[in-house]
Amino acid sequence: MDEKVALVPCANYNKDKVDNALAKALDCFGGLEKFVQPGQRVLLKVNLLTKRPPEDAVTTHPAVVKAVVQEVMRVGGQPLIYDSPGGPFTEASLQGIYDISGLAQVATETGAKLNLDVAASSVPAAEKARVRNFTLSQAIATADVIINLPKLKSHGLTRYTGAVKNLFGCIPGLQKAEYHLQLPVLEQFADFLLDLALTVKPVLTIMDAVVAMEGEGPSAGTPRHLGYILVSPSVFALDAVAVNMIGLKETEVPTTRLARERCLLTSMVDDMVMGASLREVAISDFVVPPPGGTSFRLLGHRLSPKLLKLAGRWLGARPVFQAEKCRRCGICVRSCPAKALTLNKKQPTVDLTKCIRCFCCQELCPAQAVIIHRPWLSRWLIKH
Ligand code: SF4
Numbered sequence: 344m345d346e347k348v349a350l351v352p353c354a355n356y357n358k359d360k361v362d363n364a365l366a367k368a369l370d371c372f373g374g375l376e377k378f379v380q381p382g383q384r385v386l387l388k389v390n391l392l393t394k395r396p397p398e399d400a401v402t403t404h405p406a407v408v409k410a411v412v413q414e415v416m417r418v419g420g421q422p423l424i425y426d427s428p429g430g431p432f433t434e435a436s437l438q439g440i441y442d443i444s445g446l447a448q449v450a451t452e453t454g455a456k457l458n459l460d461v462a463a464s465s466v467p468a469a470e471k472a473r474v475r476n477f478t479l480s481q482a483i484a485t486a487d488v489i490i491n492l493p494k495l496k497s498h499g500l501t502r503y504t505g506a507v508k509n510l511f512g513c514i515p516g517l518q519k520a521e522y523h524l525q526l527p528v529l530e531q532f533a534d535f536l537l538d539l540a541l542t543v544k545p546v547l548t549i550m551d552a553v554v555a556m557e558g559e560g561p562s563a564g565t566p567r568h569l570g571y572i573l574v575s576p577s578v579f580a581l582d583a584v585a586v587n588m589i590g591l592k593e594t595e596v597p598t599t600r601l602a603r604e605r606c607l608l609t610s611m612v613d614d615m616v617m618g619a620s621l622r623e624v625a626i627s628d629f630v631v632p633p634p635g636g637t638s639f640r641l642l643g644h645r646l647s648p649k650l651l652k653l654a655g656r657w658l659g660a661r662p663v664f665q666a667e668k669c670r671r672c673g674i675c676v677r678s679c680p681a682k683a684l685t686l687n688k689k690q691p692t693v694d695l696t697k698c699i700r701c702f703c704c705q706e707l708c709p710a711q712a713v714i715i716h717r718p719w720l721s722r723w724l725i726k727h
C-alpha cells in the first residue's frame with residue numbers, strides 16, 4: 344500500500360482555505376478521480392462521537408466534510424455521510440447529532456445524503472485479519488468506496504485517536520460495547536482495530552487536524568490549533584505521521600506499535616511525509632494523557648493474566664464521577680459494556696471488580712463529569 348502522507352497547512356476553517364488545502368493534498372495522489380469512479384456510492388466515515396457543536400473540536404469539522412463532499416460530487420460520486428456514534432444507534436439520535444455537529448447543514452447546502460440506516464450486516468474479515476467476521480453497519484457493507492474522515496484527538500484509552508480508531512464507528516451502536524467487553528486488554532483491542540481497518544479498507548483517509556483536541560480527549564479535552572490537513576491512502580501511515588507530529592513515539596500508541604509489528608507499516612516515518620518536513624511541524628507540548636487501559640505490557644515486560652489482574656488493581660486507571668458536574672442523565676450507565684455502573688442520588692458509582700477500563704463513560708458523558716484517575720504509583724512508574 345502507498346505509505347505516503349500529504350501534510351498540508353490549513354490555517355483555519357474558512358471555505359477557501361479548506362478547499363485549497365484539500366485540493367493540494369489530493370493532487371499529491373493524482374486527484375480524487377484516482378480513488379472514486381463516476382456513479383459510485385461513496386461513504387464518508389466522519390467522527391461524530393457525541394452531540395457536540397463544531398467549536399468543541401470533538402467531531403470532524405463541517406467545513407472539512409463539505410469540502411470532501413464537493414470533491415466527491417465533482418468526480419461523479421454519490422456521497423453518504425455516516426457514523427455510528429457512542430450510545431444508541433437510532434434515526435432520532437443520529438438526526439440530533441447531525442443537527443448539532445453542523446453536518447445536517449452540509450447536507451442541505453450540498454445535496455449529500457445523511458445515513459439514517461441503522462441495520463447491521465455480518466461481513467467476512469480481510470485476508471490478513473485475525474478474526475473471521477465483523478458485525479458492521481449495513482451502510483458500510485453496501486458502500487462502493489469508503490473515505491475515512493477522522494479528527495486528530497488525544498484519547499484516555501489509546502492515548503491518540505485518528506485514522507484507525509475512527510473506523511471503530513463502522514460497528515453499529517451498542518455492538519461496540521460488546522466488542523469492548525470481549526477485548527478488555529488494550530493490545531487485544533488494538534489488534535482488533537487493525538483487523539477492522541484491513542476489512543473496511545478505506546481508499547483514502549482525510550484527517551481534520553486544523554483544530555485538534557488535547558488533554559482529556561476524545562470528548563472532555565481542550566481544542567488545540569494545529570493548522571493541518573493530512574491525506575493518505577494508508578490509515579496506518581497517516582496515524583504514524585500524526586502520532587509523531589504530536590510528539591509521541593509510534594511505540595507509545597498501541598495501534599501504531601502493533602501495525603509496525605504486523606508489517607502493516609514498513610516505511611520510515613520521515614520518508615512518508617509529503618509537503619512538509621515532520622521535524623518542522625512536530626509539536627513538543629501537545630498534551631496527551633498517560634496510558635489508561637489494562638495492558639499486557641508493563642515497563643517493557645509481558646504480564647501473565649494473573650499478574651495482569653493484580654497489577655490492574657494497584658496500578659490501573661479508573662473512572663471517577665464528579666457529583667458537582669453530573670446531570671444524572673444516565674448515558675454512562677446505559678453505555679457501560681460491563682454493566683459496572685449504578686446511578687445513585689448524586690452521581691453514578693462504579694463497581695471496580697466489573698469495570699474493564701474502556702472509558703466509554705468518559706467518552707460519552709455530555710457534562711465532562713468523568714475523569715480518569717491514574718494512581719500515583721502508576722504515574723511514578725511511567726515517569727521513571
Ligand atoms: S456522569 Fe455524565 S453521563 Fe453519567 S450520569 Fe452524570 S452527566 Fe450523565
Ligand code: SF4
Pocket residue numbers: 662678679680681682683684693697698699700701702703704705
Ligand atoms: S465504568 Fe466506565 S470504564 Fe468501566 S467498564 Fe463501564 S464504561 Fe468502561
